Amino acid sequence: MAAHDVPIGDDTIRLGQFLKLSSLLDSGADAKSAIADGLVTVNGEVELRRGRQLHPGDTVTFGDESARVSRG
Known part of the structure; x- marks a missing residue:
């Protein structure tokens, strides 16, 4: 499975934000649950x-x- 590249504008990004930006998850609530689980x-x-x-x-x-x- 190959990872697709997702450009960011800064030097770092928080995991929750990146999950949404990369479309791996749809919302912050989904990201929070998936990470916690x-x-x-x-x-x-x-x-x-x-x-x-x-x-x-x-x-x-x-x-x-x-x-x-x-x-980015």
């Missing part, structure tokens, strides 16, 4: 912090879809 991984590790700072090169996976943070 341990369904989201960052670089292959389960991440339970919605405010986790992501940097270009980080890969976020939810279900069978992945998105990689890239510079």
